[in-house]
Amino acid sequence: MNSFIHDNFCLETEVAQNLYHNYAANQPIIDYHCHLSPQEIAEDKRWDNITQVWLYGDHYKWRAMRSNGVSERLCTGDASDREKFSAWTETVPATLRNPLYHWTHLELKKYFGYEKLLSSKTEDEVWNLSLERMSETSFSTRGLMKSSGVKLVCTTDDPIDSLEHHVAIKNDPTFDIQVLPTWRPDKGMAVESASEFNQWLDALAERSNTDITNFDSYMTALNKQHDFFHQVGCRLSDHGIETAYALDYTDQEITIIFDEIRSGKELTELKILKFKSAMLYHFGVMDAAKGWAQQYHLGAIRNNNSRLFKSLGPDTGFDSIGDFDLARPLAKLLDRLDSSNQLAKTILYNLNPRDNEVLATMIGNFQDGSVAGKMQLGSGWWFLDQMEGMTRQIESLSQLGLLSRFVGMLTDSRSFLSYTRHDYFRRILCNILGNDVKKGLLPNDIALLGNMVHDISYNNASNYFGFEL
Numbered sequence: 373m374n375s376f377i378h379d380n381f382c383l384e385t386e387v388a389q390n391l392y393h394n395y396a397a398n399q400p401i402i403d404y405h406c407h408l409s410p411q412e413i414a415e416d417k418r419w420d421n422i423t424q425v426w427l428y429g430d431h432y433k434w435r436a437m438r439s440n441g442v443s444e445r446l447c448t449g450d451a452s453d454r455e456k457f458s459a460w461t462e463t464v465p466a467t468l469r470n471p472l473y474h475w476t477h478l479e480l481k482k483y484f485g486y487e488k489l490l491s492s493k494t495e496d497e498v499w500n501l502s503l504e505r506m507s508e509t510s511f512s513t514r515g516l517m518k519s520s521g522v523k524l525v526c527t528t529d530d531p532i533d534s535l536e537h538h539v540a541i542k543n544d545p546t547f548d549i550q551v552l553p554t555w556r557p558d559k560g561m562a563v564e565s566a567s568e569f570n571q572w573l574d575a576l577a578e579r580s581n582t583d584i585t586n587f588d589s590y591m592t593a594l595n596k597q598h599d600f601f602h603q604v605g606c607r608l609s610d611h612g613i614e615t616a617y618a619l620d621y622t623d624q625e626i627t628i629i630f631d632e633i634r635s636g637k638e639l640t641e642l643k644i645l646k647f648k649s650a651m652l653y654h655f656g657v658m659d660a661a662k663g664w665a666q667q668y669h670l671g672a673i674r675n676n677n678s679r680l681f682k683s684l685g686p687d688t689g690f691d692s693i694g695d696f697d698l699a700r701p702l703a704k705l706l707d708r709l710d711s712s713n714q715l716a717k718t719i720l721y722n723l724n725p726r727d728n729e730v731l732a733t734m735i736g737n738f739q740d741g742s743v744a745g746k747m748q749l750g751s752g753w754w755f756l757d758q759m760e761g762m763t764r765q766i767e768s769l770s771q772l773g774l775l776s777r778f779v780g781m782l783t784d785s786r787s788f789l790s791y792t793r794h795d796y797f798r799r800i801l802c803n804i805l806g807n808d809v810k811k812g813l814l815p816n817d818i819a820l821l822g823n824m825v826h827d828i829s830y831n832n833a834s835n836y837f838g839f840e841l
Contacts, residue, residue: 388806431689671723721750745777
């Protein structure tokens with residue numbers, strides 16, 4: 373029986389196959405946005421079994437398992453790793469047409485050399501095979517990154533992080549894959565809770581060796597940490613926000629608002645939004661001054677299940693697509709930065725598919741010729757990180773911008789097995805182009821198309837972010 377995941381998986385034409393195998397498949401990976409643990413990379417972590425590397429922390433799989441009637445004990449609870457794996461194998465056949473079905477079998481083939489379909493019937497075979505694979509010295513965080521062709525990854529890091537593991541990796545002569553931090557200052561504008569924000573401020577004060585008594589000293593502390601991140605190699609920021617914040621405010625208002633929350637006073641909704649608006653602007657100015665790229669991940673409504681959020685915490689599978697007002701505040705934020713010539717290279721990611729064309733046209737408003745593709749429509753993200761979502765992102769960018777300048781795919785993952793998502797994206801890209809050639813919509817010029825595929829797979833990201841590769 374032919375394997376489900378074969379060499380020409382997703383490649384429906386000869387042109388697509390040519391483009392993928394000769395221009396995409398062997399390109400290195402720049403994973404410029406992920407949630408990998410730098411500590412696990414520094415320590416070259418290993419795992420005891422497939423559950424630990426495959427199911428721990430994977431809220432995509434947990435959501436599917438819950439939908440399939442699997443109890444929480446077998447998702448995030450105290451069941452054994454073997455029991456959790458069994459629950460997942462029972463769920464996999466139910467994921468047909470869900471991207472998990474493709475991801476699962478892509479990962480089984482690439483990292484375990486397994487080509488049969490995963491189900492309860494093959495569960496024991498896969499479990500035993502995985503134990504053998506786990507015993508190999510190459511099956512570790514660093515080993516998996518090397519075998520995946522990774523050249524550089526950017527993790528996601530709070531401004532109060534010590535970055536000690538990034539420094540350790542950088543100074544290790546035995547490991548040549550770059551692991552760089554990304555500035556994620558969401559907690560620096562999360563003023564919904566005075567107590568939580570002040571706890572974070574106290575940690576920032578200690579980390580930056582700054583006495584934070586007012587807004588000016590707060591900005592001093594942030595700038596110290598921003599400088600430190602840059603020294604360690606950071607070249608990107610990232611903001612996970614519901615929508616853009618761009619209310620009008622005065623500097624005096626922000627000073628007073630900061631004093632209020634520093635004293636422990638809870639803020640009104642209007643003051644919260646004004647403070648967020650001010651901070652997004654200041655963060656953008658800081659990034660532009662250093663030539664960084666800034667990323668806005670827009671549109672998630674998080675922690676919707678209050679009961680399970682209380683028991684399990686965030687990032688456990690209870691987030692969804694939001695329907696926030698986006699276009700007008702985003703235009704105002706970007707224009708506010710651009711008006712003072714302080715708009716950094718920017719990547720906009722939407723979670724609601726209705727916003728593809730909104731963002732694809734928005735980036736065209738602020739392209740200024742200084743950098744090719746300065747403003748980017750980000751890859752299909754989270755709930756859109758699947759065939760239809762990636763296809764729609766490619767189509768929107770193609771029709772309303774320049775696909776040829778796109779900086780390509782990322783994993784946005786906590787798993788060291790997720791690099792197959794780059795392969796998945798490259799196959800989808802090549803298939804779209806191949807079908808266009810078949811329809812006569814693009815010229816049958818393999819060199820012309822191949823160069824674009826090569827650029828999107830690797831070159832554009834390498835040039836855009838200013839990494840030292």
